[in-house]
Amino acid sequence: MPIARPSRHRNRAAALALISTGIAASVVLTGLPAAHATPSSQAVVAEVYGGGGNSGATLTNDFVELANAGSAAYDLAGYSVQYLPGSPSAASKWQATALTGAIAPGGRYLVSESAGTGGTTPLPAADASGSIAMSGTSGTIALVNGTTPLTCITAADCAADPRVVDLVGFGTAVVREGSGPATGASNTASVARGASLADTDDNAADLTAGAPTPVNAAGQTPGGGGTDPTPDPEPTEPGTTRIHDIQGTTRVSPLKGQTVTRVPGIVTGVRTTGSKGYWIQDPEADADARTSEGVFVYTGSVTPTVAVGDKVLVTGKVSEYYPGTGSQSVTEVTAPTTAVLSAGNALPAPVTLDAATVPAAYAPDAAGGSIEGLPLDPARYALDFYEAHEGELARFSDARVVGGTTQYHEVWVTVKPDENPTRRGGTVYGSYDQPNTGRIKVMSIGAGADVPAADVGDRLAGTTTGAIDYDGFGGYNLQATQLGTLVDKGLEREVTRKQKGGELAVATYNVENLDPTDPADKFARLADGVVTHLSSPDIVALEEIQDDNGAADDGTVAAGQTLQKFTDAIVAAGGPRYSWRSVDPTDGTDGGEPGGNIRQVFLFNPHRVQFTDRAGGDATTAVKAVKTRKGAELSVSPGRINPGSEAWNASRKPLVGEFRFHGKPVFVIANHFNSKGGDQPLHSVNQQPVRSSETQRKLQATEVNTFVKSLLAADRDANVVVLGDLNDYEFSGTVSTLTSGGVLKDLLTTLPKSERYTYVYEGNSQSLDHILLSPALRRFDYDVVHINAEFADQASDHDPQIVRIKPDGC
Known part of the structure; x- marks a missing residue:
């Protein structure tokens, strides 16, 4: 999974798909748990x-x-x-x-x-x-x-x-x-x-x-208390409070919880769907760069009746809305009363977003603590810059798309064309302290369909203008009132070369919660990825294969129907008839979508490679490395690494298989490590964000590292391939733990930095999927095959990758 997403505010259907966790998006309209005593004791x-x-x-x-x-x-x-x-x-x-x-x-x-x-x-x-x-x-x-x-x-x-x-x-x-x-x-x-x-x-x-019967703590009913609101004596004259007074010099309004009266501003944008309301901006700015001159006026379920260009006076209560756990807040005026003084007024000039205005540093480092109370420094930090312009009009020109348009009609662009570019047009995420400050999400303030279907590398030509807003799914964004024109750069899906006779081709592919209830088109597209774009590898490690009835939680754990349907689709696409091996999990123990029972699976072409079957592997039996006169072998095959370890609580257990290629044993370990669920987002109010999920992944990496060491102890020249969705980056503690002692080499690090990615999240091209090799496998040809992550139209949210190896003697 990518950097964690808190819940929140956006014009989208419910429950954002939790990327790489195996949890599918769904709205479950069920009742709450039964039942309190009657009557309630609370x-x-x-x-x-x-x-x-x-x-x-x-x-x-x-x-x-x-x-x-x-x-x-x-x-x-x-x-x-x-x-x-x-x-x-x-x-x-x-x-x-x-x-x-x-x-x-x-x-x-x-x-x-x-x-x-x-x-x-x-x-x-x-x-x-x-x-x-x-x-x-x-x-x-x-x-x-x-x-x-x-x-x-x-x-x-x-x-x-x-x-x-x-x-x-x-x-x-x-x-x-x-x-x-x-x-x-x-x-x-x-x-x-x-x-x-x-x-x-x-x-x-x-x-x-x-009939309503309100009663207060004193036992009073209507007529026994309360007063009519005091009428506004001067409804057409501005009060003493200005927008910059509301916004203040930190992230939280100094007027939070207070009622403000007749705040003047010009309406710059109106949102009539989702979180309804409108933005106002004061054209008479103060001299403090830290105080925004714009603010969102939240009308709740009421559709605003104001129009862009209206000059208004707004009375309401100042609030701070937190769109998710660990997120920053949005300063808003709620429950508003609005007086429109005139229409058709000129809008304030928008702030320009580009490499010259948006700082290179992302956020102040508070050692993991909150930055909420720190004075803003918009000339130094990007998060402070956006906060200091929250609610104001902003614009950018000729921006490159760095995250394909989502199903929720959002597109990520960069306003910094030279910031860590990939060779295919994206922006690579290469370290925790360089989150790429030029990224910003663009959403249409009108119909979602106004946002064009764009792929990475495309361009929004001309000018895009809108109000700067904040949500829990990516942080600061532009609520566009004017969208640039899409220029299609024609990004193509990659095709890797075919393996040669003496090369063993091993691939990994996260197929995103695949089960028989998925449409035939998904099976066909994933199959085309294997056959056409991966050139029919000898071995394919699949992640996120679900059981035979998907999310139905009825105790089913077998996945034979899922795999039969997928291998049939591969044949229909012109590929080989793959065989498969897997270990069914114990029901409900491996995380992912409830009822789905996701697991890793080996597909293999029996005409090119043989699988060594050894009975006894099941959900709870630990596979062991066995030393023999001929080298290492597995105690069970397929098997799972130490499934009783706390490292695998509510998470997928690695699948280990022993193969033979031209008579040489090759050990393949397929992984799907714990997701990033629970991590704070990059734009968290805590800086740097807390990455709590890494603790479990380090434990998982230790288990795999220990098992690989046991194989190498049995045969120092053992051919070991470790691969799969590790849900972490090549520079992470997870990967350094996995490679500790020099037992494995992460092949992503053999690529140029601009090519180290398998996934695109919030405009960052980043690595979640990996292939690692033991020291004996010195001859290899490695390729990340970009067919999904950079595109608006995806068969999966991950790109597959492949390595072609030549074990000694082959």
């Missing part, structure tokens, strides 16, 4: 009303009412109530209102939210207040132990988040507890629990619709 969401101030409503505000069915006070310090739209996309985000105080035993607690334009009756004095504009008909409310916004957007993911204390989905909400959401919510009706506060974790059964 705090619950007792009533939800989102129709406040809407047409026909009596009450002026939305509200959430909590209750405590227990016999002791329930402390709410550090808690929040949070809201998610009823039909969230991956661009949707939770909004949070912080809570204080406690709920008395048997008591109530009232949280007021956004006011509408109608209604005549205020709520009783609220115990906590927020500015969330809830839907009157559909949404999800969560009581959360914490104030950081949740990132889950499916019922299953929210069920797995231990911070969620209680959750209510109403209307048609897909995130809900149990068999379905509570129904009947409207502008005049709330959904509420009965007097017993029954909580069986089934919203449809536990809550019913009726």
Whole structure:
């Protein structure tokens, strides 16, 4: 897997595919785990009303009412109530209102939210207040132990988040507890629990619709407290706060949590899908380069009615949105009230993004700590530069594409044409301290289809303009209002040469969760990759072969149907009839997509190479190196390396096989190391980011290194090929651990630095897949075959690679 992705904000379908982890993208609309005691012994969401101030409503505000069915006070310090739209996309985000105080035993607690334009009756004095504009008909409310916004957007993911204390989905909400959401919510009706506060974790059964009945901690009902909002005495005159005051000189607004009044600006962009809202920018900048003059005004589920060029005054609450764990934040004005003063105004001049303006250094090094409170230094660090222009208009010209257009209509470009270029047009990621500061993601502020299908090396000619935004899937990006013109450079998929008679061709290919339920086209394209582009290797180590029913979690572990379908496709593509060997995993123990049981598999051409079968290899038996008079051999073949080791917890175990080529034994070890899931992203608020997943990969590398040493102890001239998806870079501690003692050589390091990549992630061409050889294999010809990673249209997200070797005596 590449650098880890936190959840977040983007105009895309749910749950981004977790690259190389074996977890397929899916939205699982299932209920939360059953069930609390009835009634609940803890705090619950007792009533939800989102129709406040809407047409026909009596009450002026939305509200959430909590209750405590227990016999002791329930402390709410550090808690929040949070809201998610009823039909969230991956661009949707939770909004949070912080809570204080406690709920008395048997008591109530009232949280007021956004006011509408109608209604005549205020709520009783609220115990906590927020500015969330809830839907009157559909949404999800969560009581959360914490104030950081949740990132889950499916019922299953929210069920797995231990911070969620209680959750209510109403209307048609897909995130809900149990068999379905509570129904009947409207502008005049709330959904509420009965007097017993029954909580069986089934919203449809536990809550019913009726007239809203808000009650605060003091027992007051409407008419017993609360006041009408103070009218704005001068709605057309700017207040005293400017955008640069909101943005401040660090990553967090000095006005966070405060209401700002009549902030002036010009509308520079309007987003009507996903996370709706608009950007405003003050054309009268201050003299401090650290303070941005732009900010995003978040309107929630409400489509903005302003237009680009409108001169506006905005009143709302300043908030910091964190799109994922470890991410930086986006400064926003939420629950806005907007006054449009005039239309058709000239827009502020955009900042130019190029090699002269974007610094070479990426971020201040805080020894893994947070940079959130550090004063920005936009002349020195790229992350500080982008933060100092967050929300402002920016532009670049004639930029090279360094990451092909994704299925989510995003494309990565570089504004620095000379920064670590690959020979095919990308930008190579060559060390932890050089993340390539010229990369930026481009997304259309209009229809996603506006972003052209581009491959690495193509060019966006002319000018691209938009607001600088931030999300958890890549960090700073340009929300384009004007896209350059695509110039197709005609990147072609590579074809490697055919092996000669005395060469043993061994390849590795991650086929991305292949199972029989995949479309025939995927099998055909992967097969063409093996036959045409890899020229039908003698041995192919496959990663991410799933069991015979894919993600169905019913105990199936065999993968014979998957492999039969794939080898048939290879024959249909003009390739040989491959045989295969593998070891079925124990159900649910090897990580990857739940139910998928991914594993490594050897395909081999029996007319070119023989497999030495030795019985006894299974999911839990460790293969051993055996010393004989004729050299080393395996105790079982195929077998797995020390499968009981903690190094392989919830991860794939290496597959080891003994082959013979022209009578010479060759030992092949196929790997798929632990993913990078859980690592902080390059753009993390912690710098340098914490790469926690590397700990397990180093343990795995140690196990493989130890096994290779045992083979070499049995025969110092043993021919050993170690290959597969190591989920780490050639400069990583994982690879240095694997090669420790000189027992293996990573062939990626034999290539020029500009060619050391097998994968493209967030505009970085990087190495995840490797082939390594033991010292006896001195004669080799190695090739990374670029057919997927650089293209918008991919059969897999990995490029395969191949080595042609000549064992001594062949």
